[in-house]
Amino acid sequence: MRRLWSMKWQLMLYFLASSLLTLGVLGFAQLYIPWETVNDTWKLMFGLLTVLIGQAVGFIAARSFQRKVDVLHMAMLQLAQGNLKDRLPVDPMDSFRPVYEAFNKMAGSLEERTHLLQEMGEERAYMERSSVETAVVEERRRLARDLHDTVSQELFAIHMSASSLPKVIGHNPDVAGQLMEQLIQMSHHAQKQMRGLISQLRPIELDGSTLEEALEKWFPEYCRAHELRGSLDVETQQPISETIEHQLFLIIQEGMANIVKHASASRIELKLHDSGRQYVLQLIDDGKGFERSAISSASHGLSTMRERAQKLGGEAEVISGAGTGTTVRVRIPKFTKVAKGDAAE
Known part of the structure; x- marks a missing residue:
């Protein structure tokens, strides 16, 4: 036939x-x-x-x-x-x-x-979470605490001292006034930058919450700390496994940190949708963008995000151009768990 x-x-x-x-x-x-x-x-x-x-x-x-x-x-x-x-x-x-x-x-x-591959990646990611990533989290906590107790307080003292200088300097009010204003602005800016650094070093964990719940709390706070206008759109049909949620959260944190560090953006969109067959994560900013030919594949933390996606059988791609902003799109295949008895039948 x-x-x-x-x-x-x-x-x-x-x-x-x-x-x-x-x-x-x-x-x-x-x-x-x-x-x-x-x-x-x-x-x-x-x-x-x-x-x-x-x-x-x-x-x-x-x-x-x-x-x-x-x-x-x-x-x-x-x-x-x-x-x-x-x-x-x-x-x-x-x-x-x-x-x-x-x-x-x-x-x-x-x-x-x-x-x-995804199941093996989840198992490996879970094992890494209980060893290497635990040590990294603890080290970040220590650094965040030390920075807050030392450098941040010193910057605040500089700001207070600079604010009191107009009262003690009187021989050249014009020049002193300009200098004092610069010191106040610089110290305030440095303090804001330090707060941002501390927020990056301090690890954000799911702590039993779903990824959607954690993002609803963390994303607006992160945007406010870095003076970004943010838009959050999360829609999942079914609960996501704990390991996939954890890896997606780490990818989001890495992508957000790259935007703050490199993009000079004013607005960012975070989208996470469940298409029924795969999870699609998108980070879209209106920053300066970049030409892919001028940037190595390991730059901007892309390799880290790509490796985390590949652990789960997915992929990460970047769409960008000079002056057109940047879109990071991550796709993770979605599989339905089948009971052993059903599989045997």
Whole structure:
């Protein structure tokens, strides 16, 4: 059956239909049209009609094959974008059946392997969380506490001293006044920068909250601390596993820190959606952007975000250009947990 309806046989049927139609038209003309009374114009038109019949059959055949190729092409694009669950409908009488079946088999194999990779990544991330990341968190806590107790207080003392200088300096009020104003502004700016540094060093943990709950609390505070106008849009259909939530939160923190450090942005959008087949995270800023050709792949913390996404079988990409802002898009495949008993059945 598969050989009977292969593409070459189907094309031969189309050509056969074209030939039969052409012969039918010629036979009709031979039997019923008196050629002696027909002028050259009508003969030419009849010849064109015969050619058009063949072209029409060829167009129908080409359109049929083109539609099937387009379906395959769209499925391949979806697969390349991380949508691993789509399958092509297979018709037993379709000449594209072997191709569609091969694609479905490849997509199923890729989904299974990516699922296994994600499970292994979750286990590894969980183990790392309980060892390396715990030490990093504790060290950040210590640094944040030391900075707050020493440098931040010293900067505040400088600010207070600079504010009192106008009362003790009187020999050159004009110059002293300008200098004092500069000192006050500089110290205030330094203090604000230090608060931002402390907020970055102090680890933010989920502490039993969902990722959405943690972002609703942390994101506005972070934006206010860095004078950013923020927009938060989080929509998930089902609970996310603890490991994936943790990795996504770390990616968000890394991306936000990069924006504050490099982008010179005034507005940022944070979006996290569950498409049903994958989790899609987007960080969009209106900063100065950059040309990818001028930036190494390891710059701006991109390698860290990419590695965290790859641990879960996902990917991270950056869309940017000079003066056009930057978009960081992370896709993590979503898999439904199946009970062992159900799987065995």
